[in-house]
Amino acid sequence: xxxxxxxxxxxxxxxxxxxxxxxxxxxxxxxxxxxxxxxxxxxxxxxxxxxxxxxxxxxxxxxxxxxxxxxxxxxxxxxxxxxxxxxxxxxxxxxxxxxxxxxxxxxxxxxxxxxxxxxxxxxxxxxxxxxxxx
Numbered sequence: 001x002x003x004x005x006x007x008x009x010x011x012x013x014x015x016x017x018x019x020x021x022x023x024x025x026x027x028x029x030x031x032x033x034x035x036x037x038x039x040x041x042x043x044x045x046x047x048x049x050x051x052x053x054x055x056x057x058x059x060x061x062x063x064x065x066x067x068x069x070x071x072x073x074x075x076x077x078x079x080x081x082x083x084x085x086x087x088x089x090x091x092x093x094x095x096x097x098x099x100x101x102x103x104x105x106x107x108x109x110x111x112x113x114x115x116x117x118x119x120x121x122x123x124x125x126x127x128x129x130x131x132x133x134x
Contacts, residue, residue, distance in 0.1 A: 037115045038087045039122050045090070046099040054079070056096065060086045080105055084115060103129055 040046060049070060056066045061082045068079040083096045107130040120127035 035112070035114070037084075037112075037118055038090055038093060039118050040090045040093050043099040043102070043123055043125075045094050046097040046102060047094065048096040048098050050098045050101055054096075056082060059088065060092060060096070076101070077105055077109060081109055081111065084109070084111060084119075102126075106130060 051070050054068050054070060056068070056079065058066070060066075061079075063082075068075045070076055070079075080097060080102060083092060087093050087096075103126060106126045120130075
């Protein structure tokens with residue numbers, strides 16, 4: 001607390017303030033690496049909607065824009081990204097994702113590295129699609 005008071009005094013006097021140290025690099029694990037992700041047992045379990053307008057439940061999308069027109073490719077990709085990132089159970093994946101559509105979108109989806117790795121470890125065919133289109 002004394003250091004903070006000294007920094008305020010230094011700033012008021014035109015001097016350079018020190019900043020508080022950040023998290024230690026040694027042993028630090030990012031949130032993305034710690035976040036739990038869900039992966040289904042089989043891709044063919046995924047038989048969610050492929051057309052029309054859908055509204056994701058709040059636990060999957062709290063953005064305020066949870067309504068998706070599956071006729072618009074950008075909205076489909078955004079919806080799939082939200083479900084993959086926020087699914088809390090395999091039922092979320094089964095209800096909202098379609099295996100064929102997921103495979104089509106997979107190479108272009110922006111996903112956290114840990115999530116992508118988990119899915120590609122379970123389903124190498126997804127990783128193969130990504131490298132085929134690279």
